[in-house]
């Protein structure tokens with residue numbers, strides 16, 4: 001699949017819609033347009049059935065039980081709800097939120113914002129140079145003052161995959177709740193909320209070839225009664241998230257996750273092979289670079305690298321329109337802030353400036369990878 005004249009290597013910023021997802025969504029837009037909460041008439045009932053089926057499929061894919069998935073507008077909203085609802089409900093001395101130092105901005109900013117509103121404090125768990133949680137530091141930070149721990153499953157900039165079951169168990173030993181931002185996870189690991197022992201988990205459809213503006217918050221049934229919702233309104237979704245649920249987006253999300261699950265093993269092997277081809281191509285072209293983060297525990301489509309003595313933003317600029325990549329998370333690149341993720345790994349300012357994320361995906365192929373190497377080599381020689 002070609003995207004204009006660009007080779008697209010920015011799949012962790014967002015993914016294109018899979019044509020099979022579009023087909024499912026088109027049918028739903030056409031036939032199930034009725035309000036799924038208008039269940040007095042047959043058309044509303046049919047839309048509700050589609051929405052419920054999509055929810056049940058998603059629950060099945062992530063090992064959740066019935067009614068544990070709440071549809072949201074994306075992972076940003078799901079993350080905000082997870083943090084705000086715990087802080088609204090937290091009583092007594094449990095007024096500390098632990099977040100990893102490499103969380104997405106929507107966890108970071110939501111944690112500081114709601115902590116300030118509800119008289120809590122935020123502490124950041126340091127990571128090792130691989131991006132993996134520093135377990136000794138984490139253990140030392142856990143106490144009976146912690147109400148919530150937030151650690152992402154897979155990092156959006158460096159792709160690091162955390163040991164979520166272990167981290168969740170450590171939080172539970174101190175009586176804290178555990179939330180996991182799994183927006184980047186489906187293409188990299190099999191999500192299993194039961195095995196992972198998470199209390200809450202966030203998902204985003206547009207990272208898995210599904211529609212933008214759609215996501216979900218998994219929340220354990222037992223918790224739902226004790227945590228207030230973030231959005232007030234007509235009481236849809238059992239009052240956990242008011243607002244008319246967009247049926248077609250739910251259908252697209254469920255289909256996207258189904259495809260991701262169905263192809264997981266082959267897709268991860270393919271991405272690993274393509275990434276290796278990219279690494280070897282860059283080496284053979286004589287380009288001086290080094291890799292950021294963990295090579296072992298990494299999203300198979302992620303390659304975050306620093307090019308010696310190069311300003312990666314300038315490199316991306318000179319490569320336009322031939323190659324789409326990015327220097328950090330999408331919102332960071334708009335604001336041109338140094339990546340807090342790379343800084344947390346201990347990288348110097350020069351190393352951060354020289355770093356670029358190449359993220360490969362479902363529609364990447366060998367010829368695109370070979371061409372990308374040529375484009376990067378040409379861009380570097382121009383600089």
Ligand SMILES: Cc1ncc(COP(=O)(O)O)c(C=O)c1O
Pocket residue numbers: 012013073074075076077104106152154155156181183184203204205206214215329330
């Ligand atoms: C790890 C992570 N969390 C949250 C988000 C936000 O997701 P959404 O765009 O669905 O709000 C993203 C996407 O940029 C992400 O990569």
